[in-house]
Amino acid sequence: MIFIQQSLAQMPPVVPLTNALTAIYCHNSDEPGIMTIRCGPNEKIRMLDAFDATAKHRSRLPIQCLKRRLFSRESNEDVNAADCKVHTSFTSACSGRENCTLHMQRIRLNSAQDNCHNELADYTMAFFECISDVFIHDVCSPQAITSAWGTLQTPNFPNPYTSSDDCWCKLSTQLQHRLLLSIIVFQLIPYDKHCAGAGLYLQSSNEQRSTQCTYLQQGHNYLSDANTLYINFYSRTPTVRGGFWIIYE
Numbered sequence: 001m002i003f004i005q006q007s008l009a010q011m012p013p014v015v016p017l018t019n020a021l022t023a024i025y026c027h028n029s030d031e032p033g034i035m036t037i038r039c040g041p042n043e044k045i046r047m048l049d050a051f052d053a054t055a056k057h058r059s060r061l062p063i064q065c066l067k068r069r070l071f072s073r074e075s076n077e078d079v080n081a082a083d084c085k086v087h088t089s090f091t092s093a094c095s096g097r098e099n100c101t102l103h104m105q106r107i108r109l110n111s112a113q114d115n116c117h118n119e120l121a122d123y124t125m126a127f128f129e130c131i132s133d134v135f136i137h138d139v140c141s142p143q144a145i146t147s148a149w150g151t152l153q154t155p156n157f158p159n160p161y162t163s164s165d166d167c168w169c170k171l172s173t174q175l176q177h178r179l180l181l182s183i184i185v186f187q188l189i190p191y192d193k194h195c196a197g198a199g200l201y202l203q204s205s206n207e208q209r210s211t212q213c214t215y216l217q218q219g220h221n222y223l224s225d226a227n228t229l230y231i232n233f234y235s236r237t238p239t240v241r242g243g244f245w246i247i248y249e
Helices: none
Strands: 022-026 033-038 043-054 085-088 101-106 107-109 116-120 122-134 134-140 148-155 166-172 180-187 196-201 221-223 228-235 243-248
Touching: 022 033, 033 043, 033 122, 043 107, 043 116, 085 107, 085 116
Parallel strands: 134 148
Antiparallel strands: 022 122, 033 101, 043 085, 043 122, 107 116, 148 243, 166 228, 180 221, 180 243, 196 228
């Protein structure tokens, strides 16, 4: 099976499948705090984006933070200057969970390309959506998948998969159509071309496992070259990795 990666230079913008939601934490002081991202019963978090930010003018603070006692730029405000925003790295930790508690600590932001020059963060903002369990399928489940779109994940995701999985899953669409895979999370054990510990195989039939496993980049999209796709996941080695979570449509 040959795939065409749609974004070669950079990750494409993340598009929500349902309705995008927002969580904001206001850094009122240098003391640590808690930020909670939560979905409803029978729903799971899919992180879309998250960043720490410093507002160059108080008028651009989120409304939740306007009543704060502390503002990092009480003097020398510049209404015309672009705000400082630096992407955070906690998105993988929350995806796949019903709720996610994050321990927050106010930090200084340094990134010239993001207009950040050793400035204290004013707030942290996270964009996410809540995906119903109806659209979340275990890649090793024998249940037939009939929805036009949905997601596939390794057993126990986001907790570690077991060391004894070997299962096949079939995706198909109408003739003259192709399948699009969007990678939310991909964290198998360190990748090697032989996939000795765990592997994901994408191919056009289930008659024989391919000789080469597949590495998918988190945040990227892949397009099949046919209307049918067989997915084989297997694991041989215990791991602390969460596995993968993939959107199909």
